[in-house]
Amino acid sequence: MRPTKNICCIGAGYVGGPTMSVIAQKNPSIKVTCVDLNESRIKAWNNENLDNLPIYEPGLAEVVAEARGRNLFFSTDVDKAIDEADMIFISVNTPTKTYGEGKGMAADLKYIELCARQIARVATNDKIIVEKSTLPVRTAEAVKSILDHTGNGVNFQILSNPEFLAEGTAIQDLQNADRVLIGGENTEDGKLAMQELVNIYASWLPKDRILTTNVWSSELSKLVANAFLAQRVSSINAISELCEVTEADVQEVAKAIGKDSRIGPKFLNASVGFGGSCFQKDILNLVYISKSLGLNEVADYWEQVIIMNDHQKNRFARKIVKTLYNTVADKKIAFLGWAFKKDTNDTRESAAIYIAEKLLHEQANITIYDPKVKEHQIFSDLEYLGTLDPEIIKQRVRVVNDPYLAMDQAHAIAILTEWDEFITYDWRRVYDKMVKPAFVFDGRGITDGLNLEKYDFQVFRLGKSITTNKG
Numbered sequence: 001m002r003p004t005k006n007i008c009c010i011g012a013g014y015v016g017g018p019t020m021s022v023i024a025q026k027n028p029s030i031k032v033t034c035v036d037l038n039e040s041r042i043k044a045w046n047n048e049n050l051d052n053l054p055i056y057e058p059g060l061a062e063v064v065a066e067a068r069g070r071n072l073f074f075s076t077d078v079d080k081a082i083d084e085a086d087m088i089f090i091s092v093n094t095p096t097k098t099y100g101e102g103k104g105m106a107a108d109l110k111y112i113e114l115c116a117r118q119i120a121r122v123a124t125n126d127k128i129i130v131e132k133s134t135l136p137v138r139t140a141e142a143v144k145s146i147l148d149h150t151g152n153g154v155n156f157q158i159l160s161n162p163e164f165l166a167e168g169t170a171i172q173d174l175q176n177a178d179r180v181l182i183g184g185e186n187t188e189d190g191k192l193a194m195q196e197l198v199n200i201y202a203s204w205l206p207k208d209r210i211l212t213t214n215v216w217s218s219e220l221s222k223l224v225a226n227a228f229l230a231q232r233v234s235s236i237n238a239i240s241e242l243c244e245v246t247e248a249d250v251q252e253v254a255k256a257i258g259k260d261s262r263i264g265p266k267f268l269n270a271s272v273g274f275g276g277s278c279f280q281k282d283i284l285n286l287v288y289i290s291k292s293l294g295l296n297e298v299a300d301y302w303e304q305v306i307i308m309n310d311h312q313k314n315r316f317a318r319k320i321v322k323t324l325y326n327t328v329a330d331k332k333i334a335f336l337g338w339a340f341k342k343d344t345n346d347t348r349e350s351a352a353i354y355i356a357e358k359l360l361h362e363q364a365n366i367t368i369y370d371p372k373v374k375e376h377q378i379f380s381d382l383e384y385l386g387t388l389d390p391e392i393i394k395q396r397v398r399v400v401n402d403p404y405l406a407m408d409q410a411h412a413i414a415i416l417t418e419w420d421e422f423i424t425y426d427w428r429r430v431y432d433k434m435v436k437p438a439f440v441f442d443g444r445g446i447t448d449g450l451n452l453e454k455y456d457f458q459v460f461r462l463g464k465s466i467t468t469n470k471g
């Protein structure tokens with residue numbers, strides 16, 4: 001097996017872009033080319049002005065500035081990059097299927113299959129193929145089957161190397177990964193291929209953080225890691241509802257249980273519901289796989305995590321309507337935040353989308369401010385739901401660049417993303433400009449330290465009883 005000098009990554013999205021940037025940064029002697037069919041995305045990756053990169057991640061621009069043009073390249077010439085590469089990462093999107101068998105549950109593998117077929121068509125020498133996208137267990141087998149039938153005598157080794165980075169902390173997660181997981185075949189060639197990939201990561205990570213397993217364990221571990229993380233969020237969210245009616249405080253409960261080293265303190269923030277491209281998709285995938293194998297109890301167990309998450313989003317929207325005297329019709333509701341978490345411009349599966357949908361069905365007017373999400377993205381998220389009349393969206397939704405404008409004359413504020421800047425606002429000024437009584441619905445538990453009640457706000461915080469300055 002020849003040493004890896006040339007890497008290609010198919011898919012320059014939230015995973016492929018940052019991962020390749022860090023691999024290139026840490027391996028200056030390896031040429032890394034990230035390709036994508038989407039021309040405007042590649043153009044943005046090549047933009048001189050680093051503020052215009054297609055994704056926002058703290059620290060990403062600095063890494064791109066260091067490596068781009070040296071050994072990191074972004075291109076739309078997929079065939080050329082495949083041809084030149086010793087190692088090809090597949091990092092294309094694998095959304096939940098929206099049609100046919102497994103609709104709404106199974107992962108749609110059409111983009112993966114297209115990649116495999118393209119590699120099969122173009123490759124003229126042996127290559128290591130690395131699955132980077134989140135995939136259902138046994139996808140490597142399907143990819144292998146396509147690649148092994150090219151008829152041009154090329155050998156492929158398929159590795160699974162799931163990505164564990166979280167958006168908003170992608171660069172930090174890559175540079176200081178808890179672990180890297182590499183799954184491969186237990187054959188001589190399989191081991192050599194795994195070693196090639198181990199070497200790439202070992203250029204910056206300690207060897208004991210690089211785990212090698214069989215392909216299936218690696219593929220399944222990714223789904224399970226995300227399922228466990230999402231389950232923690234649904235667990236604490238379930239407790240938040242209980243806290244609201246018992247006068248317990250969910251943050252105090254989270255702190256108390258997190259001190260148990262078996263439970264640990266992380267990932268216990270009650271929220272308006274988890275979002276992001278992975279959690280829901282991966283759990284649905286796990287549920288689908290379990291059901292297909294006749295493991296109904298296993299499927300039901302994990303499905304409950306999603307049911308709880310949907311419930312959390314619904315009840316937050318209902319709480320707003322109920323508190324505003326059972327009607328939000330023609331009232332202005334200000335949304336602070338649209339991204340699915342802070343420090344990212346990604347909105348996939350964001351709870352804000354579903355809260356907006358519910359409130360629009362109740363004929364509310366919504367004004368949205370998010371520091372990083374663009375207006376066209378918000379409109380496209382709402383239209384994509386397919387449940388709202390496009391005219392209604394146009395009439396009732398406004399996106400603004402100034403948070404004070406968003407909250408001016410609003411009946412209520414809904415905090416849906418935990419952006420740090422939200423707690424720095426002049427809340428006296430906000431209060432003065434709002435319709436009274438002025439309501440705040442804190443879906444992220446970030447306003448505790450602000451004592452908004454002192455300005456006379458009526459505040460609902462998830463996992464706590466509603467409070468006013470009258471107690």
Ligand code: UDX
Nearest residue numbers: 163164165166167267268269271274275276278340341
């Ligand atoms: C997740 C996994 O963390 C990552 O390892 C995997 O590679 C991809 O999926 P990501 O979706 O980018 O990453 O972000 P994450 O930080 O996990 O947050 C997911 C959602 O859960 C967000 O909506 C976040 O706000 C929510 N969340 C997280 C909570 O509501 N409470 C918490 O305590 C933690």
Ligand code: UDX
Nearest residue numbers: 224228253254255256257258259260261262263264265
């Ligand atoms: C538990 C709590 O751990 C403790 O904090 C509380 O005060 C009382 O309840 P206990 O029931 O004594 O303590 O033992 P624990 O070690 O928690 O085990 C409970 C059960 O879970 C046992 O049957 C154990 O075998 C099982 N278990 C535990 C597993 O099957 N797998 C594990 O990974 C851990």
Ligand code: ADP
Nearest residue numbers: 011012013014015016036037038092093111115
């Ligand atoms: P992720 O969060 O998994 O990175 P994204 O949707 O952000 O998902 O990125 C996936 C990228 O893969 C998209 O930019 C898409 O255009 C690209 N892509 C999908 N199929 C192909 C293909 N066959 N060749 C090249 N790029 C592809």
